[in-house]
Amino acid sequence: MSHPESSQPVKLGELYQEVILDHNKKPRNYGPLDGATAEARGHNRLCGDSYHLRLRVQDGVLSGIAFEGQGCAISKASASLMTTAVEGKSVEEVTRLKDAFLDLLLREKPADGSRAAVGRLKLFEGVKQFPVRVKCATLIWRALEEALRGGPSAEVSTESGQGPTPSS
Amino acid sequence: MTAPERRTIESVRADFPMLAARMNGRPLAYLDNAATTQKPRAVIERMSRFLSSEYATVHRGIYTFSQESTRLCDEVREKCRAFLNAARPEEIVFVRGATEAINLVAHGYGRRALREGDEVLITELEHHSNIVPWQRLCQERGLRLRVAPVNDAGEVLLEEYRRLLGPRTYLVAVTQVSNALGTVTPLPEMIKMAHHAGAVVLVDGAQGAPHRATDVRALDCDFYCFSGHKIYGPTGIGVLYGKMKHLEAMDPYQSGGDMIESVSFEETTYAPPPAKFEAGTPAFVEIIGLGEALDYVSSLGWEWIGAQEEALLRLATERLSRIPGLRIIGQAPHKAAVVSFDLEGIHPHDVGTILNEEGIAVRAGNHCAQPVMRRYGLTATTRASFAYYNTAEEVEALVRGIERVRGVFA
Numbered sequence: 001m002s003h004p005e006s007s008q009p010v011k012l013g014e015l016y017q018e019v020i021l022d023h024n025k026k027p028r029n030y031g032p033l034d035g036a037t038a039e040a041r042g043h044n045r046l047c048g049d050s051y052h053l054r055l056r057v058q059d060g061v062l063s064g065i066a067f068e069g070q071g072c073a074i075s076k077a078s079a080s081l082m083t084t085a086v087e088g089k090s091v092e093e094v095t096r097l098k099d100a101f102l103d104l105l106l107r108e109k110p111a112d113g114s115r116a117a118v119g120r121l122k123l124f125e126g127v128k129q130f131p132v133r134v135k136c137a138t139l140i141w142r143a144l145e146e147a148l149r150g151g152p153s154a155e156v157s158t159e160s161g162q163g164p165t166p167s168s
Numbered sequence: 169m170t171a172p173e174r175r176t177i178e179s180v181r182a183d184f185p186m187l188a189a190r191m192n193g194r195p196l197a198y199l200d201n202a203a204t205t206q207k208p209r210a211v212i213e214r215m216s217r218f219l220s221s222e223y224a225t226v227h228r229g230i231y232t233f234s235q236e237s238t239r240l241c242d243e244v245r246e247k248c249r250a251f252l253n254a255a256r257p258e259e260i261v262f263v264r265g266a267t268e269a270i271n272l273v274a275h276g277y278g279r280r281a282l283r284e285g286d287e288v289l290i291t292e293l294e295h296h297s298n299i300v301p302w303q304r305l306c307q308e309r310g311l312r313l314r315v316a317p318v319n320d321a322g323e324v325l326l327e328e329y330r331r332l333l334g335p336r337t338y339l340v341a342v343t344q345v346s347n348a349l350g351t352v353t354p355l356p357e358m359i360k361m362a363h364h365a366g367a368v369v370l371v372d373g374a375q376g377a378p379h380r381a382t383d384v385r386a387l388d389c390d391f392y393c394f395s396g397h398k399i400y401g402p403t404g405i406g407v408l409y410g411k412m413k414h415l416e417a418m419d420p421y422q423s424g425g426d427m428i429e430s431v432s433f434e435e436t437t438y439a440p441p442p443a444k445f446e447a448g449t450p451a452f453v454e455i456i457g458l459g460e461a462l463d464y465v466s467s468l469g470w471e472w473i474g475a476q477e478e479a480l481l482r483l484a485t486e487r488l489s490r491i492p493g494l495r496i497i498g499q500a501p502h503k504a505a506v507v508s509f510d511l512e513g514i515h516p517h518d519v520g521t522i523l524n525e526e527g528i529a530v531r532a533g534n535h536c537a538q539p540v541m542r543r544y545g546l547t548a549t550t551r552a553s554f555a556y557y558n559t560a561e562e563v564e565a566l567v568r569g570i571e572r573v574r575g576v577f578a
């Protein structure tokens with residue numbers, strides 16, 4: 001960052017951490033995926049985030065994962081970091097990680113083990129201070145959940161089952 | 169409008185209690201006026217006084233308080249007539265807002281005398297509320313929805329518009345001011361061309377009525393609507409103006425009490441307009457608040473309002489366009505005080521979050537106008553929309569806020 005950390009209130013610094021800014025700028029595993037066995041699309045109607053996630057599962061292991069699309073820094077960094085965290089893990093491990101991540105971000109009092117279980121992804125905890133942004137951080141994980149469950153072409157929206165988006 | 173008093177910006181701001189609020193430890197810079205406007209004390213206090221010491225239903229009462237409520241609402245209808253320069257107060261229908269007004273016309277007028285293949289013409293600038301009701305009508309009735317495009321600056325291409333008008337054009341629905349870009353549309357020409365082709369015209373005045381004098385008779389539009397909450401009045405109330413000949417011929421929208429002449433189980437005779445379109449107990453507290461809001465706007469005068477907002481637009485445009493990587497979306501020569509922008513490589517949602525920390529309220533998103541966003545290859549922009557009570561310091565705060573955004577993402 002080009003300015004001293006101290007000039008930034010703590011809150012904002014926790015949201016836009018170096019790692020998040022870095023993954024936003026240079027997303028990992030970005031692009032199409034050869035031999036994908038499952039995919040899902042995730043949309044956030046509120047701000048127009050829209051991602052396409054593809055997975056390749058071989059012998060119960062996530063041997064490949066990639067995403068494409070556009071959105072805010074939080075959603076993009078979350079997608080990028082998610083792909084680096086799950087690649088090469090067994091589907092069971094991935095599912096446990098996903099559950100822990102969603103628990104950590106969505107629950108006011110997450111389960112004891114969730115924080116440890118997500119490892120360095122706990123840097124997204126800062127997002128909880130910005131309630132409207134929690135959806136951005138969890139969007140790709142919801143898409144992952146759908147892809148693991150739904151197979152060929154699943155779709156998730158952050159708005160499903162929630163109130164209408166504000167008009168202008 | 170009656171002779172406006174000369175007002176200073178400080179004294180006008182003092183009329184709006186909410187403008188003194190702080191957000192995230194900073195003075196609130198409220199730059200989301202296209203979404204909804206703040207309320208002057210006159211509106212707040214009038215509604216509060218009515219609720220505290222004058223409240224009784226309209227129409228039905230034989231007792232004094234109810235008669236007085238009825239008289240107050242009639243008075244506001246007359247104020248709305250004068251505000252729009254309609255011919256008669258009966259041409260003013262109270263609705264919940266612009267959205268309901270458009271749905272009412274799509275339902276009540278749109279379903280009449282339509283033949284398959286007839287066309288509804290809108291523009292690329294429209295808000296979803298002036299797209300979807302027509303789209304649904306077209307799907308239901310086998311009509312064709314046509315869309316007049318805009319140029320890179322965000323202006324309706326009049327030659328294209330003229331080409332799209334034809335003997336099959338049944339209705340034209342067009343916004344007075346684009347909520348996403350700020351473009352002021354050339355209504356007089358567009359309406360003349362539409363009438364020449366034999367089409368009726370609905371004008372969505374949601375973003376127009378709060379910012380410029382509107383004369384529905386001079387425009388000769390067939391329908392016009394606006395929302396109370398965007399013109400410093402309460403939520404839940406709006407106005408539909410329609411030429412009497414149309415209102416008389418139209419089907420009712422909703423049905424129930426207050427809109428009928430007589431009911432038997434065999435047959436119902438409808439009351440004449442506007443009652444025909446005002447089924448149920450109206451939002452009369454809000455109607456009274458709206459009347460107060462229109463009085464407030466009149467007391468400032470369009471000349472003062474126009475000068476303030478024009479100066480804010482000019483300053484914001486000049487200051488923002490100097491920020492590296494910032495592109496203003498919508499650069500029509502004729503614009504309302506709306507500045508929609510894209511910051512290269514930074515998503516509007518992140519811009520909005522950081523500005524929020526600075527106490528600056530802006531809109532980040534698609535502004536319920538996805539088609540026009542798509543026209544510029546975007547899914548979202550950040551939008552600062554001004555009202556006469558905004559200040560040059562708030563524009564500077566916005567500029568500093570954007571610089572901070574750029575700092576975070578540098």
Ligand SMILES: Cc1ncc(COP(=O)(O)O)c(C=O)c1O
Pocket residue numbers: 167168202203264265266267268295297298343345346347372374375395
């Ligand atoms: C141009 C335009 N038309 C229609 C509407 C709908 O107004 P409302 O939501 O008050 O019904 C809005 C605002 O949301 C608007 O900006």
